Amino acid sequence: MQYGRCKCGAHEFWGSGMNPAPCTPCEKCGTIPAGSPTSHPDPIPHEFVGHKVETDDGDKTLSRCRWCMKTKTELK
Numbered sequence: 001m002q003y004g005r006c007k008c009g010a011h012e013f014w015g016s017g018m019n020p021a022p023c024t025p026c027e028k029c030g031t032i033p034a035g036s037p038t039s040h041p042d043p044i045p046h047e048f049v050g051h052k053v054e055t056d057d058g059d060k061t062l063s064r065c066r067w068c069m070k071t072k073t074e075l076k
Contacts (some may be wrong), residue, residue: 008028023044023065046070
């Protein structure tokens with residue numbers, strides 16, 4: 001199990017191999033959680049990629065962030 005936190009300690013991350021999404025920095029200090037004080041990656045903006053999904057009205061495109069997998073609606 002890996003543990004990381006942002007520089008101010010307000011945002012913590014527990015994981016088992018996957019690092020936290022680089023597009024979701026701490027709201028207070030703006031850093032990505034990391035395992036040591038010197039290894040915080042730089043935050044990056046969300047990068048949306050369209051995926052085809054099947055709906056009752058036929059195929060539609062749903063855009064999700066490449067890093068955190070959230071849709072534009074979920075991020076509002």
